[in-house]
Amino acid sequence: MRPSGGLRIASGWSSERGRRPANEDYAGIYLPGAGELARHGAVAAVADGVGSAKGGRVAAELTVRTFMDGYYAQPDTIGVPAAGARAMNGVNQWLRAQGKADAALQGMATTFTAAILRGRRAHVLHVGDSRAYHYSNGRLVRLTSDHVLPQPDLRHVLYRAVGIEDLIRLDHASVELAVHDRLLLVSDGVHGALDDRQIAALLAARGNAETDARRITAAALAAGSQDNASAVLIDILDLPAPDHDIITAGMAHLPIEAPPSAGDNVDGFRLEQLLADGRYARVFRAVDSQNGSDVVVKFPKPAVLAEPAMREAFVREALIGVRVASPFVGQVLAAGEERQGRLYTVMPFYRGETLADRLKKTGFIPLRQGLKIAVQLTRAVVALHRLGIIHRDIKPENVIVTEDGGLRLVDLGVARLPRIEDAPGADIPGTPGYMAPEIYDGNRGDEQTDQFALGVTLARLFGGGFPYGEAEAFSRPRFGKLRPPSASRDDLPAWLDDVIARAVAVAPADRFGDAVEMLRALEGGPAIVSASPSRFRPLIERDPLRFWQIMSLLLAMALIISIASHV
Incomplete structure (x- = not known):
């Protein structure tokens, strides 16, 4: 069944002090009213204050709270990454200033990982070594990279975090959501004690979000975590139906380029075989290098139709492909906003x-x-x-x-x-x-x-x-x-x-x-x-006229024979 309502989630969190003398983690979730939810989305975040510096807990809590206030103050028209970057720049500058002005807060810094759920996508903004995971159809994917030194004995040393640099650099990732997906944000006290396989097993239990968040932090502490352990878990209950405006906006910035040839590689799609070269589009069987699956990629021919008409045709196909739930109608796969660099559509390869x-x-x-x-x-x-x-x-x-x-x-x-x-x-x-x-x-x-x-x-x-x-x-x-x-x-x-x-x-x-x-x-x-x-089928069903012609001829012949026999 395709999702058809608005965004609905269930969320839960857990933050445990563990073996540390104080809990310097901070987790937060904000789910606004329907209007604000449609414009800006819901926000969840985890921050882990740097324990070697003063004011780690203050940095973590203020970063989460101030980021949320700043994000919702941004215009929704600029997009999630830009709105998040603007909000975080203000937070970073404030932390830097406080760390210099107040000796009690000298060097205050924190990691920060936020998930912003807007429309049918989740956007992750990240700096430091907290992590975000996406769990879908039994598969766990990590959405963040740790900003720590690569040497084995220095992996606890951050080289990027809120409050460390004058100009903060946030990583951004986004993922298409489906009903029943789970999003997990954790501090390093969790992922430092539990590997991805163990985290996936805990998410597969499918309890309610609050219970499973607590089970994850408890499992991390039981596995010997020496740090604070925090987890925020979000379950996707329903999603807004993809509409024409959403898909049009996603394709509006994509350039229409000359169609490629077999053997080319476009955004990680290796074009193996030309399937069709029609008047309006060129279609290839391709291999998706991200997962090895066979797909069909369809490219427009820009010289044939005006750009608005060509773009609208691809928007229509994408919209129908994701909205129609039928095993007899071709689907369209989402390539991803960060991945797709030109206009095309991707479909499963039906053998x-x-x-x-x-x-x-x-x-x-x-x-x-x-x-x-x-x-x-x-x-x-x-x-x-x-x-x-x-x-x-x-x-x-x-x-x-x-x-x-x-x-x-x-x-x-x-x-x-x-x-x-x-x-x-x-x-x-x-x-x-x-x-x-x-x-x-x-x-x-x-x-x-x-x-x-x-x-x-x-x-x-x-x-x-x-x-x-x-x-x-x-x-x-x-x-x-x-x-x-x-x-x-x-x-x-x-x-x-x-x-x-x-x-x-x-x-x-x-x-x-x-x-x-x-x-x-x-x-x-x-x-x-x-x-x-x-x-x-008898002749009378297949050709009634010929049937009666033959019958008439047979009757005439019978009549002639009858007359001749009497003579």
């Missing part, structure tokens, strides 16, 4: 072939296999229509039949989205031969035009040809006599002809009420022929 390639080899698909594909494809259309999304270019070239018997409907760059209209004067998307009659009269695409294209695709799936003949690219087709798929083969049941004929009816009112009704017809119809999938 298989397009339905168009399958039809080129076989002409049409056997009945049982074809019925399975037809039902899966119709379910993909139902999933889109339930969210008000119109595909507008359903055709065999945009259907991937996977090796494991699955199916994915892809190429969503021309889809029509709710409350987002096409640019004035934009061409009506679609492919001749699959476009419903009303599109030629100005319809911009709706559920009925998608149903027509789906019906044409099924006609080709079962019969190989187009129900009204193949259309020329620049002429209005004639929607004359319908040629049913059974005209090309003898094993198709009459009900399947009827389903396809209704889907491609010239008048929208004569088609199915919606894709769900069409799906029910496809799923219920096979029961008629399940006992004999290769049933021979």
Whole structure:
């Protein structure tokens, strides 16, 4: 299930003195009201005051508190990293000044690690040797690097922290969130005693956030930690649905460059094989060097479309890919704001072939296999229509039949989205031969035009040809006599002809009420022929005119024989 509500989290924290005479750690969590939450997000932080300096606890607490005040005072339009840097610069300058002016606080300094949850991402701002972790799907990833000297006996010595340098340098990392993810912030009293495997095991217990935070600090002390042990744990309960504005903002700064070639490496994606080189985009099978997975990367061709139109097409595909929860619709993967340096989209690599390639080899698909594909494809259309999304270019070239018997409907760059209209004067998307009659009269695409294209695709799936003949690219087709798929083969049941004929009816009112009704017809119809999938259809079903011509000839011959015998 895709997340659909606003940001909701559960949080807990624990901070233990341990074997130290005083606790110089400080942890804090702030969850504002709904309006502020949407604009700035929620903030959690851990700070570990430098124990060898005076005022370590004062530095830790004031840094966390003052940072939160300063962050929420920044305009939300400048982005999380910039807002956090502005807030922390003020904190750093104040600490430096206090350390010089007050002998009791001389040299005060602290580590600092904050997680800011805004929208569907978590931003981590970090300096020092506290740590932030992201736990998702059983996998623990550390999001920070320790700013300590590399020598084994000097790893307790910080070279970067709040209050050490005149100009603070904050590391920034961000990660896409999913429901049920966990974020963990800890001081070095925890990670110095527990390795990543032990931390992952504690997070896998999946207690409530407060209980698990306490279990983590207790485990660190039990393992022999000599320092204060602090942990802040955040569970992601729900996330705001990705919307057009969020994705547009994320892609707005990305340049549109000339498409690369096979063998190139783009942002860590090694382009292995050219899959398609179309008019508007170039598509490659690639390997993601970060995790070794096979992906598909799609690059725009900037010379073909104006930049706004090209960018909008990629925004649409990205939005639909992350919002539609269907095993029959192609997904889009987030490359990451810090990683992606140009405009492209990344999708999983679905092993298989397009339905168009399958039809080129076989002409049409056997009945049982074809019925399975037809039902899966119709379910993909139902999933889109339930969210008000119109595909507008359903055709065999945009259907991937996977090796494991699955199916994915892809190429969503021309889809029509709710409350987002096409640019004035934009061409009506679609492919001749699959476009419903009303599109030629100005319809911009709706559920009925998608149903027509789906019906044409099924006609080709079962019969190989187009129900009204193949259309020329620049002429209005004639929607004359319908040629049913059974005209090309003898094993198709009459009900399947009827389903396809209704889907491609010239008048929208004569088609199915919606894709769900069409799906029910496809799923219920096979029961008629399940006992004999290769049933021979009699001539009266396949060609009634020829049947009665033959019957008339036989009757005439019988009459002649009868007359001759009486004579």
